[in-house]
Amino acid sequence: MSMLIKQGLVVDPAQGINAIKDILIDKGNVVDIADCISANIEQVINASGLVVIPGLVDMHAHLREPGREDKETIETATTAALAGGITSVLAMANTAPCIDSAQAVGLLQKRIQKSARANVFIAGAITKNRKGHALVDFRGLQNKGVAAFTDDGSSVDDEKLLSKAFGVARSIDALIICHCEDTMLSAGGSVNSGIISTRMGLRGISKESEYKRVERDIGLAESAGAKIHIAHVSCAESVEIIRRAKQRGAKVTAETCPHYLMLCEEDVTDFDTNKKMNPPLRSKDDREALKQAIKDGTIDALASDHAPHTENEKDIEFERAAFGVIGFETMLAVGITALYSTGVIDVDMLVQICSTKPARILGINKGTLVKGSDADIVVLDPKHEWVVEKRDIISKSKNSAFLGKRLKGRVAHTIVNGELAYSAGGVL
Amino acid sequence: MGGWKQKDLLGLEYLTKEQIEHLLVTAESFKEVSTRGIKKVPALRGKTVVNLFYEPSTRTRVSFEIAAKRLSADVINIETETSSIRKGETLIDTGLNIQALKADIIVVRHNASGAAVMLARHVDISVINAGDGWHEHPTQALLDIFTLKQKLGRIEGLKISIVGDIAHSRVARSNIWGLTKLGAEVTVCAPKILIPPEIEKMGVRVTDKIDNAIHNADAINVLRMQFERDETTAFPKQLEYFKNFAVTEERLKRAKKDIIVMHPGPINRGIEVSSAVADGEQSVILEQVTNGIAVRMAVLFLVAQGRRNR
Numbered sequence: 001m002s003m004l005i006k007q008g009l010v011v012d013p014a015q016g017i018n019a020i021k022d023i024l025i026d027k028g029n030v031v032d033i034a035d036c037i038s039a040n041i042e043q044v045i046n047a048s049g050l051v052v053i054p055g056l057v058d059m060h061a062h063l064r065e066p067g068r069e070d071k072e073t074i075e076t077a078t079t080a081a082l083a084g085g086i087t088s089v090l091a092m093a094n095t096a097p098c099i100d101s102a103q104a105v106g107l108l109q110k111r112i113q114k115s116a117r118a119n120v121f122i123a124g125a126i127t128k129n130r131k132g133h134a135l136v137d138f139r140g141l142q143n144k145g146v147a148a149f150t151d152d153g154s155s156v157d158d159e160k161l162l163s164k165a166f167g168v169a170r171s172i173d174a175l176i177i178c179h180c181e182d183t184m185l186s187a188g189g190s191v192n193s194g195i196i197s198t199r200m201g202l203r204g205i206s207k208e209s210e211y212k213r214v215e216r217d218i219g220l221a222e223s224a225g226a227k228i229h230i231a232h233v234s235c236a237e238s239v240e241i242i243r244r245a246k247q248r249g250a251k252v253t254a255e256t257c258p259h260y261l262m263l264c265e266e267d268v269t270d271f272d273t274n275k276k277m278n279p280p281l282r283s284k285d286d287r288e289a290l291k292q293a294i295k296d297g298t299i300d301a302l303a304s305d306h307a308p309h310t311e312n313e314k315d316i317e318f319e320r321a322a323f324g325v326i327g328f329e330t331m332l333a334v335g336i337t338a339l340y341s342t343g344v345i346d347v348d349m350l351v352q353i354c355s356t357k358p359a360r361i362l363g364i365n366k367g368t369l370v371k372g373s374d375a376d377i378v379v380l381d382p383k384h385e386w387v388v389e390k391r392d393i394i395s396k397s398k399n400s401a402f403l404g405k406r407l408k409g410r411v412a413h414t415i416v417n418g419e420l421a422y423s424a425g426g427v428l
Numbered sequence: 429m430g431g432w433k434q435k436d437l438l439g440l441e442y443l444t445k446e447q448i449e450h451l452l453v454t455a456e457s458f459k460e461v462s463t464r465g466i467k468k469v470p471a472l473r474g475k476t477v478v479n480l481f482y483e484p485s486t487r488t489r490v491s492f493e494i495a496a497k498r499l500s501a502d503v504i505n506i507e508t509e510t511s512s513i514r515k516g517e518t519l520i521d522t523g524l525n526i527q528a529l530k531a532d533i534i535v536v537r538h539n540a541s542g543a544a545v546m547l548a549r550h551v552d553i554s555v556i557n558a559g560d561g562w563h564e565h566p567t568q569a570l571l572d573i574f575t576l577k578q579k580l581g582r583i584e585g586l587k588i589s590i591v592g593d594i595a596h597s598r599v600a601r602s603n604i605w606g607l608t609k610l611g612a613e614v615t616v617c618a619p620k621i622l623i624p625p626e627i628e629k630m631g632v633r634v635t636d637k638i639d640n641a642i643h644n645a646d647a648i649n650v651l652r653m654q655f656e657r658d659e660t661t662a663f664p665k666q667l668e669y670f671k672n673f674a675v676t677e678e679r680l681k682r683a684k685k686d687i688i689v690m691h692p693g694p695i696n697r698g699i700e701v702s703s704a705v706a707d708g709e710q711s712v713i714l715e716q717v718t719n720g721i722a723v724r725m726a727v728l729f730l731v732a733q734g735r736r737n738r
Binding site: 193194195197198199200201202204270271312315316317318319320 | 441518519520538540541542543545546550560561562563564598601624625626627629630
């Protein structure tokens with residue numbers, strides 16, 4: 001099946017393209033990009049006035065399958081991802097069972113093959129059952145095809161064990177993704193520690209509980225000469241630690257999430273549990289620091305931390321409600337609204353943080369439209385404004401922090417492996 | 429100002445200065461009812477008030493019950509144990525059931541901060557917050573402010589100190605919101621471990637020296653020290669607390685002569701306040717209890733009006 005995308009503004013930083021082009025797709029691959037391609041093609045998409053970019057790579061997602069299919073399934077998650085222009089996701093390992101063995105990876109791969117509508121890459125756990133006591137078989141999991149290792153949801157408290165993990169990862173050139181949280185400092189908290197936790201009468205989660213762990217984990221990775229990626233960076237201090245580590249040549253990369261760029265701690269004072277996540281929304285100053293960090297490259301990637309929860313787990317007292325928000329369907333629009341429309345970054349940079357760089361960090365063959373690459377493509381209307389409504393959410397869970405918010409930028413079409421998989425207004 | 433439009437009273441954070449003043453004036457007009465031979469007015473006749481208490485409370489619940497009865501409302505009390513993990517009917521479901529029983533006002537006491545806010549978002553009937561976690565206890569603060577105003581004639585420009593476990597006190601938070609909105613200068617005083625982070629951003633002064641809190645203060649509001657919920661080993665021991673923070677006659681000698689001593693009760697005699705002070709001339713503790721009726725009558729009356737006016 002071939003397809004021609006006509007006259008869109010093609011933005012692909014990996015090959016330095018930012019121009020009106022035609023893209024020819026055949027048998028799942030990009031076969032040509034040129035100013036004007038004339039061919040007798042079955043399917044033509046008129047992208048005039050629209051922007052054509054590589055499909056988004058979301059390197060932080062909780063698909064909940066296996067184990068919590070009441071929250072989300074691989075099928076519902078990837079369908080939601082397509083609506084948000086996300087063509088590849090990295091599935092976190094905190095499922096039930098945990099993805100901590102080659103066997104668990106194999107079972108997950110079968111489910112993905114059966115029901116995934118976008119590309120799903122798998123993260124393996126660092127420790128068995130994410131308990132922080134014993135390392136998984138890194139080589140076994142890598143051979144089975146995991147793209148990274150993470151205990152996300154938990155930090156590895158045991159310093160020696162994590163050092164050992166970095167050593168093994170270094171020897172097989174694997175990536176470890178760190179959820180940085182010292183629960184000795186954060187336990188019992190539900191919002192940022194400071195004036196907001198004080199006003200709300202809730203226990204706080206200090207920034208210290210995050211950045212001290214960021215500092216420790218980067219140090220351990222450096223000592224081992226290993227790569228490290230910091231998940232969901234939420235505060236200025238973490239940014240500064242990462243910035244300095246990069247300056248001295250550490251192999252560190254980092255992501256932040258859309259909610260930290262558009263919202264802040266003050267937005268949670270209405271006790272809306274859909275704005276409760278971990279790490280929590282921080283101060284306006286932290287939000288500014290994150291934007292600057294994206295601008296100067298300290299933060300490499302935008303990742304959704306898509307974390308579906310049922311209403312039963314959210315419509316309860318704030319301190320008892322589950323942490324986490326969904327994010328697939330709003331990530332690109334929040335990126336456009338908070339970063340591009342406000343002039344913080346240009347469209348090239350937007351594509352880099354949403355697609356080019358996360359693909360590179362994970363070492364996967366995605367994030368570009370170079371000839372021969374997989375035809376994962378998003379056709380985007382960056383000017384289209386819309387309001388996030390619960391009834392429009394495709395994800396099985398509706399716990400979006402952006403309900404009722406007006407966002408800019410809408411996905412017109414999503415193409416996965418050369419097939420048109422989503423068009424605005426409906427999944428195909 | 430026009431008619432009252434709030435169907436709920438969730439906290440003093442959510443009220444304007446004018447609304448707080450309106451509440452106080454309304455309470456003033458209800459105070460007289462409790463001095464009559466027949467202590468009843470028909471203002472809420474035919475209305476049903478449900479006291480939904482998830483935490484043990486005698487004085488607040490009884491005060492609300494008396495207030496509602498003096499307004500001729502029918503009162504139902506539901507007292508229920510809750511725990512963070514125990515499965516059972518959710519707060520929202522309970523609220524919807526009470527609404528389905530055609531009650532008009534829910535007075536809710538809950539151990540989770542924000543519980544009243546959440547409940548009010550899910551029901552159409554009125555919700556009055558009778559204390560939620562560490563968050564707010566608006567009727568307590570209103571009766572404290574009402575008592576102060578009766579004693580001193582004004583709130584603006586007064587120097588008020590709140591002493592005790594500020595970190596875990598909903599009474600402190602509601603008082604801070606109410607007093608600062610009305611133009612008082614508020615100081616909070618506690619051991620450092622019991623001062624919540626960045627509280628100075630609420631517009632208060634902070635000290636860990638009781639003598640600083642007493643010096644120059646027009647009134648001092650002494651909070652109950654809840655040693656029974658001692659969660660941290662760093663919590664000061666009772667004797668040590670008495671030595672360093674208790675309001676005693678000795679300390680009051682260095683205070684303004686007519687300083688007013690308040691306490692939301694129940695008192696720990698000999699811990700946060702000496703018996704001599706609690707029973708002394710400067711104490712208005714029992715007047716607070718009496719004023720609580722008038723204030724809660726005003727709140728019940730106004731939220732019922734607020735629901736009609738919406």
